[in-house]
Amino acid sequence: MSRLPELVDAWAPQRILAVGGRTALARADAAGRLAARQVTWFSDFTPNPRLPEVLRGCALADAVRPDLILGIGGGSAMDVAKMVRGLPAEPAAAHEVLAGRRPPLSRAPLVLVPTTAGSGSEVTGFATVYVDGVKHSLDHPSTHAELSIVDSALTGSCPDDVTYAGALDALAHAVESTWSLRSTTPSRALAGAAMSALVAVLGRTPAPSLSASDREALSTAATTAGLAIDRTRTTAGHAFAYPLTARFGVRHGVACALSLVWLLPLTAERLGRDCQDPRGERFVRRRLDEIETTLAGAGGMAGVLARTGVSPWLADHGVTEAHLPGLVDAALGSGRATNGPVRLEPKVALHTLRARLRR
The missing domain is CATH 3.40.50.1970 (Rossmann fold)
Incomplete structure (x- = not known):
């Protein structure tokens, strides 16, 4: 600077x-x-x-x-x-x-x-x-x-909640870029590098005070993930995050991570019947395996949220069952929702969200 x-x-x-x-x-x-x-x-x-x-x-x-x-x-x-x-x-x-x-x-x-x-x-x-x-x-x-x-x-004076929300946004970029319909070998290399670097910091237990080298790693990873989504754009994780932010004031990065908590297992479950990536089910399965392997050490996306002091349950962020149909309509009306590996049906998304309301 x-x-x-x-x-x-x-x-x-x-x-x-x-x-x-x-x-x-x-x-x-x-x-x-x-x-x-x-x-x-x-x-x-x-x-x-x-x-x-x-x-x-x-x-x-x-x-x-x-x-x-x-x-x-x-x-x-x-x-x-x-x-x-x-x-x-x-x-x-x-x-x-x-x-x-x-x-x-x-x-x-x-x-x-x-x-x-x-x-x-x-x-x-x-x-x-x-x-x-x-x-x-x-x-x-x-x-x-x-x-x-x-x-x-x-970034040194950023409060912890701002720092971790930003890092969660970058992690969502890396995950979503990996499975985007527009992904390429170079974009996946960028996304993979960013994801690994972010989990290395976010996956610690308990969440530590961040050192200067940690902040440098997060800054580098966030820019790297940005380069990846510039090529691929984001997917349903962001589509479902936007109304959470607009309607409930959930920080954007937190909202993205909350959405991926349920979208990751749903995508794996529906891949066999609803795959829409022209490169095929086996190709997408490899991408999901890469994501799962990287996140596993931190307990998956829900584990990453917990380590940063954020509840992975939607009800803890002010969402009720009455809100869910509106969230689904808003998210699936976004073009970002169609950029992922599986077709998302409103009824399936609504059913899955109900299960994520509370423990």
């Missing part, structure tokens, strides 16, 4: 728009490092950002006309920076871009700096925004940053 001024100078920017939460910007000493430059700051957004918040940033970008956009923070901050670079400020036009009916803008070069280890947003070509409680994606090659600066020291 100490190289930020030097790296920014590659674009010789006269005006910089810095996007990030106030805590993250302070942690990175962005104001001090950019003191010699004309910087406009945008922090007026919340975690899991909503479209009106993002469009305020887009309007600010139109007013400032920056030569460089700098996103510093967790996944939400980096996603906002991506959308501030790419979305029109006018709502109808922004919806057209999100729907894929027109290409994004490219207001200025984009530099991203993660201060958490999890989302991998620093290396992906998509960003998430919520519209009336429903997740939408800006997904286009131009969404990639020109430069990412990954410095694990920036």
Whole structure:
């Protein structure tokens, strides 16, 4: 991070728009490092950002006309920076871009700096925004940053719950990328490396205080998993996680892990009759074996959650049986739900979720 001024100078920017939460910007000493430059700051957004918040940033970008956009923070901050670079400020036009009916803008070069280890947003070509409680994606090659600066020291002051939620998100990326219909040999190598590194830290009992080397391992693994999902996209684990976050406030990474607790065994059980991967059942079975072998030392996904102090039961997160049909409808309406190895039938998903409500 100490190289930020030097790296920014590659674009010789006269005006910089810095996007990030106030805590993250302070942690990175962005104001001090950019003191010699004309910087406009945008922090007026919340975690899991909503479209009106993002469009305020887009309007600010139109007013400032920056030569460089700098996103510093967790996944939400980096996603906002991506959308501030790419979305029109006018709502109808922004919806057209999100729907894929027109290409994004490219207001200025984009530099991203993660201060958490999890989302991998620093290396992906998509960003998430919520519209009336429903997740939408800006997904286009131009969404990639020109430069990412990954410095694990920036994660050092993250509270444990934030750190572990981020790591769980990265672990979900690695698992889902492994079984994605779009997986390739190189993407699976990235996902496998990330999964092993994450379990090595998350699988300890009890969960330790994290050392600097642990945080470096988590940062590297999160970026590696991000490179994997950039190639493959996520699957049903994320599709079921989004409504858990939007409706119950469950941290995104925790919601992903909660979904994989039941999706992993369900996928293994239904593979023989519902396989939809054109590479066949044997191919998918090898992928499931790889995932199971890596997670086994930590007691599976439920064991990983328990080690980070999180209940694997949905009722402990505010979900009741009455909520389940709405969760299933929202998840299976997402394109991510069709990117996995088995077809998910609503009745089967609903039955399985009921079994995960409480012990």
